[in-house]
Amino acid sequence: MNIFVCVKQVPDTETKIVPSADGSFIETSSIKWIMNPYDEFAVEQALLIQAANAGSTVTVVRVGSTKDTEALRTAMAMGADDAFLVEANDNLDSYSIAKALKAAIEKSGKKPDIILTGKQAIDDDCLQVPQILATMMELPSVSVVVGYEGSATDITVKREIEGGALEVYGVKLPAVIACNKGINTPRYASLPGIMKAKKKPLTTLSLADAGVSEADRRVKYSNFQLPPEKPPGKKFDATDAAKMGGVVKEVVGLLRTEAKVI
């Protein structure tokens, strides 16, 4: 099978986000970049499918800046065979990213049997790219997938919806599957894996090679700013057992009379 995985590189979850001085994006100079956490599930799923289908290849595709290639190196260290990078700014919108991913997949010369992604990237949190990519490629797709089983041609996937309920889909491959936490447990890259990854082929394309231009931008962002700081709240000491009852009564009372939420 020709297995593709789309990954994104995002700021580490511990990152303190600072808007750039002109508000056009965020300060990116001192950010530690990681593979989008949901994409790790996609890479792992690709490797599991590869292991179950002899002769399969896993190709990783990413659109983003070249300041750091952490995400692609991690994916190849985990076991992916080769990678494509479309060089672009980190503030592209979902439509442009999906269009560039599609172009890179097509330029690989391999016809995809399955394309795996994370369910969302934790930078812009749009939850759009897998669905856009599937629609552009005219492939069926299921998002927020927490369960996967099947053959090289037919799969059954579980999509998580509200309240932890699951929609169980039967899908004929090729398809785009967007993975959520719970679908598997991603492996760690081994030291030999990391060494081997350095010799694996990485093909770089420009946005122009991918046929993407500013005319493809559909969503325009501006005025990045920090959320308004809340004024300090009220703090009560309930460490003393004798006072605890009174404190709790007071807070519950305030929730009704002052905050008006109960």
Next chain:
Amino acid sequence: MAKILVFAELHGTHVKGVTLEILGKLAGHTVEVAAIGTIPGEATADMAKFGAAKIHSLKGSNLDKYSPEGYANALQGFIKAGNYDYVFAGATSLGKDLFPRLATKFDAGMVSEVTNFIMEGDKFSGTRPLFAGKCFAKVELQGPKPYFVTVRPNALGMNANPTAAAGAVDESAVDAGAIRAMIKEIVKGTSEKLDLTEANIIVSGGRAMKDAANFKILEDMANVIGATVGASRAAVDSGFAPHAMQVGQTGKTVAPSLYIACGISGAIQHLAGMRTSKVIVAINSDPDAPIFTKADYGIVGDLFQVVPLMTQEFKNLLGK
């Protein structure tokens, strides 16, 4: 004037709250609503009350259950025929899955999960959180129309003085087309309560809960005040709660009117996921826990003593 459609999601006999929030926000514009299937009377009345001029009930085969392709095909046909400029929906499981597909069928753009927006004449501009709410940005749409927008549940709030409209109901036949990813069954979740992303009140537990069984005291409180129970990443990673309950950057971003954090220290990625809650109560034995910097009401104390006392106080207050 822009031609606006709101895609309504039904839940039993009701329409989802976020649909009414969107309608209320669009007061002053002529707004039509479309929903798949038969629309119950109660839902119709609510939507008319919040300003739906026309309500379109879309019917066709293979639409009794959601399918990404079936719904996208059906709505594409309807939206094209109606020549709409803007199409809104709630950023629910369904809205988030469907709208990017629908927008792409028109080669059009979509803005995900705005927490506020304005329509100045024909021009939309919205505000949305990025990096799980660590920052916000202004968003606008460009390129081919129609423009698609999803709105985070509970973010706009209900319009207290909505402008009612006719709410005339009609039926349109739509075509689901070919469906390659079809639902075989739906497995119910463990909870019948509102999802975290739509809940008005959330009671959440952290690492200090120590054990999955201890979440019982949070369930007890939640049952009294009509809340949904959530968890921090630390609690999920420790196996106390499933990932579906996780609030934070790698879980769900929530905006309830009341968020009660029990034994949650307040890691940056958790705060990002719940900081837009209107009122935050924190219970933690560590007086220096970062969660207290975001709490409107902080209680320093042992959650295993404070939570049951609080549940009792809620019972007294609500006469339960």
